[in-house]
Amino acid sequence: MSIEIKAPTFPESVADGTVATWHKQPGEAVERDELLVDIETDKVVLEVVAPANGTLKEVFKGEGEVVLSDEVLAIFVEGDVAATAPAAAAPAETAAAAAAGDLIMSPAARKIAEENGVAGADIKATGKDGRVTKEDVVNHLKTGTAKPAAAAPVAAAPVAAPVAGERIEKRVPMTRLRATIAKRLVEAQQNAAMLTTYNEVNMKPVMELRKMYKDQFEKVHGQKLGFMSFFVKAATEALKRFPAVNASLDGNDMVYHGYQDIGVAVSTERGLVVPVLRDTDSMGLAEIEGTIGDFAKRGRDGKLGMDDMQGGTFTITNGGVFGSLMSTPILNPPQTAIMGMHKIQDRPMAVNGQVEILPMMYLALSYDHRMIDGKEAVQFLVTIKNLLEDPARMLLDV
Incomplete structure (x- = not known):
């Protein structure tokens, strides 16, 4: 079932808002209450979350565009996250990943784990087929047993050497x-x-x-x-x-x-x-x-x-x-x-x-x-x- 994702209802003192950041992209699987987009107004930043499990199908308003109160931002397709995920997450490949020792984590769980530096192997999974759910990560953090995940070595991106005498300027739109x-x-x-x-x-x-x-x-x-x-x-x-x-x-x-x-x-x-x-x-x-x-x-x-x-x-x-x-x-x-x-x-x-x-x-x-x-x-x-x-x-x- 398709659902219209709309901008929040702004108070009378706020005429419109601006799309600040899309946290999900079209085709990406989303869980209920997961953050989709931030709307910046003259006073505060408002969050728009997913109404159910499903997939973000189409985005009508890109980052930086002005939106009015209750204006349609995107189309959301309701359905099981696992069923609407890309073909790369097919059951056969999921089983292969599990056999290889890789954890299956929901997007929300993976995001919370990464933000808190939690290693997936330390979390007790209670979801279907050994899936780590968002609640599993939250419960793990509450127990106080979370251990920082080992940081993977990241190759430093090459930085262009500044040209001698170059006067660098950067123009950024005012929020x-x-x-x-x-x-x-x-x-x-x-x-x-x-x-x-x-x-x-x-x-x-x-x-x-x-x-x-x-x-x-x-x-x-x-x-x-x-x-x-x-x-x-x-x-x-x-x-x-x-x-x-x-x-x-x-x-x-x-x-x-x-x-x-x-x-x-x-x-x-x-x-x-x-x-x-x-x-x-x-x-x-x-x-x-x-x-x-x-x-x-x-x-x-x-x-x-x-x-x-x-x-x-x-x-x-x-x-x-x-x-x-x-x-x-x-x-x-x-x-x-x-x-x-x-x-x-x-x-x-x-x-x-x-x-x-x-x-x-x-x-x-x-x-x-x-x-x-x-x-x-x-x-x-x-x-x-x-x-x-x-x-x-x-x-x-x-």
Whole structure:
């Protein structure tokens, strides 16, 4: 039975997508739920998987082509994978391969085994005729007995020697995600009265608190205690005290939000994405750390969904993880403010008339002056500074 493989149904905010990568080619046998193609949109990469066991018959949209919501991408023929496989996998030859000691593995099983460096001979086969299934590989990995497969020697491909004096250039099309990021950043600078105020925070109290409790925290909650959760909680408290910083602009209307949804910028190979922590006022440090860690992992794997990145009333970006000492973050419209964290660096500071070496961090708050006055912006950043330099304030709400 033939089945139409269609593009996903895009949300109203996404007009179309681009075919990024075909993982299967026409005539290739496919198992149910195996990845067929990636569709890149302005915000995320969406995966289209096989609806059943069968064969990819014909592809209508090649890599790089634009597709609309629910547009037909390919024709899929449903049927048993073994029955629809190429003639090279005929029963007689399969038996010969088995007799020669070669394992029979499904395509999905072979892919997972190769990705995890598992030798086929180490896997217990439970499929028909001694076939290794995807479940066999997954179960083998769960037992923790997986051994790295011996790497086969690969002959190095000859590399053409560069011509002396040659000036090499490489032209690569901008991805949809990066093009959208660029467009939004330019619009933010053109359409907002953006200013940035700076302050610095002594990180010693937070660092000492973290050092004291990090082992017990991880033991109880199963999460490592980082710095970002402290900044999220401090920002949440400051947003409650300064509603204009937590607001957004909708035309000539100022929309004040009675909740705190904080976006956390995550760097990926395809560009910067901003998944959102919902209702941070009700979240504990462990939940914040766990959610951010999940965002980072799914961001690297291209698994973040539309719902993860929509909305948000405030954004935090951390250039310090890359070594940035100071920067000017750009607004994430329609939000009216964004805070930038930076590198923690020891500096000589005057404390009670004495010079002390303290771990200091610069904080930057970029804000839309059309809605936020300079006084509010400065006081907002000072509030975060005070909360971080005395973390007990966050517990006592003072």
